[in-house]
Structures are given as C-alpha cells and as structure tokens.
Amino acid sequence: MRLLDWAMDHFAWVVGAFIVLIAGGSLAVLLSYNLTTGTQVCSVESKSVASGETGTDYRIYTTDCGVLEVRDNIFRGKFDSADRFGQIKNGEQYTFDTIGYRLPIFSLFPNVVGISK
Numbered sequence: 664m665r666l667l668d669w670a671m672d673h674f675a676w677v678v679g680a681f682i683v684l685i686a687g688g689s690l691a692v693l694l695s696y697n698l699t700t701g702t703q704v705c706s707v708e709s710k711s712v713a714s715g716e717t718g719t720d721y722r723i724y725t726t727d728c729g730v731l732e733v734r735d736n737i738f739r740g741k742f743d744s745a746d747r748f749g750q751i752k753n754g755e756q757y758t759f760d761t762i763g764y765r766l767p768i769f770s771l772f773p774n775v776v777g778i779s780k
Contacts (some may be wrong), residue, residue, distance in 0.1 A: 732772040
C-alpha cells in the first residue's frame with residue numbers, strides 16, 4: 664500500500680505541474696499575441712468569410728502581407744469586425760494596423776484592428 668500511496672502523491676504533483684505549465688504557456692501566448700503590434704501597407708487580392716463552430720472567420724488575402732484576419736478583440740475593445748471587413752475592397756491598397764502574428768499550430772493570423780486607405 665505504501666508504494667501505491669507514494670505513486671499517487673507524485674502523480675498529483677506531476678499532473679499539477681503539467682496544468683500550471685499549460686495554463687502559463689497559454690497565458691504567455693495570449694499576452695504576446697495581443698501585445699505584438701504592427702502597421703502594414705498591403706494590396707488586397709481577395710476576401711473570404713467562413714462560418715464554423717467557433718463563429719465567423721473573416722480572412723483577407725494580400726499579395727504582399729500574407730493572410731490577415733478581421734475579428735473582434737476584447738482586449739482592444741474592438742467589436743466591429745463585420746463592419747471593418749465590409750470596408751475592405753478587392754484590388755485596393757490599405758494600411759492595416761494589426762496585432763498578433765502567424766501561429767500555424769493554433770491557426771492564428773495577424774488580426775486587423777485598424778484600416779486606412
């Protein structure tokens with residue numbers, strides 16, 4: 664019985680440490696994503712809208728800046744993603760204020776938080 668008790672005590676520590684590491688890593692990714700800002704001048708090639716289980720994805724495909732995303736962001740007080748997306752026209756050039764970066768493992772793209780012609 665003592666060996667089983669010892670194993671269970673250590674199992675709890677390992678599981679606890681794993682949970683702390685996952686939570687800390689997730690918080691670090693969330694903070695770094697939202698604190699990374701940029702301004703890019705991009706030519707819009709096309710746009711797409713896809714609805715899924717987690718909501719609506721508004722994507723902008725550019726010839727010189729890669730793929731950008733337009734979505735709401737609670738940390739920036741941006742809740743007008745559909746309106747921002749609707750302003751963007753194919754074939755036009757815009758200056759996009761973005762936060763975040765491309766992180767393929769989480770399907771993250773830079774998020775457009777400001778647009779000017």
